[in-house]
Amino acid sequence: MRKDSLRKQLMTWLLPLYVVAAIVAATVTYYVYGNMVSVFMDNQLRLFADSHAGASGSAPTLRPLTRHNVVEKGDMFVQVWDRRHRLVATSWPELDLQRQPAQGFHDVTIGDSRWRVYTLQSPDRTVQSAQSLRFRRHLVKSQAFQVALPVLLMIPISACFLWFGMRPAVRRLELISRAAAQQDEHRLTELPAEHAPCEIRPLVLAVNTLLARLRNAFSAQRRFVQDAAHELRTPITAMSLQLENLKSRMPDSASTEQLKQLEAGLARTKRLVEQLLRLARQESPRPADPPIAIQLDGLLKSTIADFMVLADKRNIDLGYAADIDATVHANEDELRSLIHNLLDNALRYTPPGGIVDVTLHRDTGVVTIEIADNGTGIPTELLPRVFDRFFRIEGAETEGSGLGLAIAKNAADRNRIGLELINRVDGSGLIARMRFETATITPPPVAKPLVTDSEETTSAPELAAETQPPA
Numbered sequence: 001m002r003k004d005s006l007r008k009q010l011m012t013w014l015l016p017l018y019v020v021a022a023i024v025a026a027t028v029t030y031y032v033y034g035n036m037v038s039v040f041m042d043n044q045l046r047l048f049a050d051s052h053a054g055a056s057g058s059a060p061t062l063r064p065l066t067r068h069n070v071v072e073k074g075d076m077f078v079q080v081w082d083r084r085h086r087l088v089a090t091s092w093p094e095l096d097l098q099r100q101p102a103q104g105f106h107d108v109t110i111g112d113s114r115w116r117v118y119t120l121q122s123p124d125r126t127v128q129s130a131q132s133l134r135f136r137r138h139l140v141k142s143q144a145f146q147v148a149l150p151v152l153l154m155i156p157i158s159a160c161f162l163w164f165g166m167r168p169a170v171r172r173l174e175l176i177s178r179a180a181a182q183q184d185e186h187r188l189t190e191l192p193a194e195h196a197p198c199e200i201r202p203l204v205l206a207v208n209t210l211l212a213r214l215r216n217a218f219s220a221q222r223r224f225v226q227d228a229a230h231e232l233r234t235p236i237t238a239m240s241l242q243l244e245n246l247k248s249r250m251p252d253s254a255s256t257e258q259l260k261q262l263e264a265g266l267a268r269t270k271r272l273v274e275q276l277l278r279l280a281r282q283e284s285p286r287p288a289d290p291p292i293a294i295q296l297d298g299l300l301k302s303t304i305a306d307f308m309v310l311a312d313k314r315n316i317d318l319g320y321a322a323d324i325d326a327t328v329h330a331n332e333d334e335l336r337s338l339i340h341n342l343l344d345n346a347l348r349y350t351p352p353g354g355i356v357d358v359t360l361h362r363d364t365g366v367v368t369i370e371i372a373d374n375g376t377g378i379p380t381e382l383l384p385r386v387f388d389r390f391f392r393i394e395g396a397e398t399e400g401s402g403l404g405l406a407i408a409k410n411a412a413d414r415n416r417i418g419l420e421l422i423n424r425v426d427g428s429g430l431i432a433r434m435r436f437e438t439a440t441i442t443p444p445p446v447a448k449p450l451v452t453d454s455e456e457t458t459s460a461p462e463l464a465a466e467t468q469p470p471a
Contacts (some may be wrong), residue, residue: 010162011159011162014158014162015158015159018152018382019152021151022152023148023206024145027144028142029147029148030140033140033143034136034137034140037136037140042116044076044131045117045118045130045131046118046120046129047074048078048118048129049078049118049127049129052078052127052129053120053125053127055124058254059268060080061088061089062078062080062089062090062091063091064091064092065091067094070095070132071113071134071381072430073135074131074132074135074139075131075133076129076130077090077091077092077095077129077130078090078091078127078129078214079091079097079130080125081124081125081126081127082124083123083124083349085099085126087099088125094114095110096110096346097117097128097130099119099128100117100119102119103119103120103121104118104119105117105118106118108130109137112131114132114133114376115131115327116132116133117129117130118130121438128375169197172197173197173200176191180207183211188211188214188215188218189211190208190211190212190327191204191207191208192193192204193205193208236266240266241260243259243266258365259318261448266338273444279346290331291329291330291331291415292329292330292331292332293327293328293329294327294328294330294332294335295325295327296325296328296367296369296439297322299336299339299359300320300321300322300360300369301320303343304358306340307344309346310344310347311347311356314350314352315353316350316352316353316356317354317356318347318358319354319357320354320358320359321358321359321360322360322361323359323360324362324367324369324441325442326360326439326440326441326442328367328436328438329439330417331411331415334414335415335417337398337407337408338408338412338417339369341404341407342371342432342434344404345404345405345408346371346432347373350373350374351376353373354374354429355373355374356372356373357371357373358370358372363435366435367436367441368434368435368436369433370431370432372424372429372430372431372432373430373431374424374428374429375430376429377427377429377430378421378430380423381411383422383423386405387405387406387409405421412434416435417434417436418434418435418436418437419433419434419435420432420435
């Protein structure tokens, strides 16, 4: 049972209450019943002595008693003295109880036992009746225990009632918590208030109100991003066409350099718009396309082919090697977007003349794709933040929006793909590692040559495990 369990808290408060109630009941009973027993037994002692004091004859015959009768059963015994204070009769001679000098009640201690004694004096005789105080205490304690016992028995009974009686209420709370756990920012639905106990229903209704506000806020955000991105695409495309027309009419070298800077700025803006649209599509509340079987080898080859122009332009050796082929069930667009963003990130942060290697292999029994570069790497303390939106490393020379890795992480999570970025062991760059726990390995192709931007075919070098700064 968890520390913050409602059932445990109820038991923590209720069961000690029963213990306290039992102690109070036993204490009150001990004193009240003890006083009642004392009064009743004292009256019995007085009546017993009176009956023998009024008897005729000098030496009455008394029924002898045993220790068991007197000590264990609480029988009263009698002693009779004549007018000369000589003991003439006793019902239990085993106890050496002396004649008390004054009449009335007395508590007498003899050895390790205590006795309640009533002395009655008359002109002809003195009569003493006595009873064991140990028997009285035992009688009172027994009665107090009998009163406390039902309360004590309520402890395990109440524990069972609390444990099993609260199960329906706990089950209703579990339904609510399960509904809350299934929520995400793409599909916010109200929690089932009808299942909530009346004490919890105000909280559930308040949470539903908050969820409605969040749903409206997310919807407004998505609409803004989508509308802004769509509205920006048309003027950016028009400006790109106008820039191409302008370049043909500007032969001056100084103007050409400025046009190149303008062209680079437009390209960055166009890339940011495309990433915003991709992010908006990922966060759309509409159901995603169902997963399909995808051959990783073919997907990697086609994606790498799309980046060969960029790799040639930056003089980067982009290579690919595969030890295996594997089939994975995923959303094809999101998986392609994941690999696309990681490759784009690696190429942008690798210096001209560098190397980016893509490998498909099995690592500790799990199908793994690694994209390794020899760029500047990422400071270790910043690695946990690289998947945050719009996060960029200060001082990075490469322009970027900080959305590429966030989009990649979102796509990986939606398709249950493990994604991590780690610095290479030798400190010469980063590795983006994708792990496909549910992938099925297929027979390897006959040959898996290394694809580079040159015409030569070489084998890809083995990579240590690492990755890449955010885009």
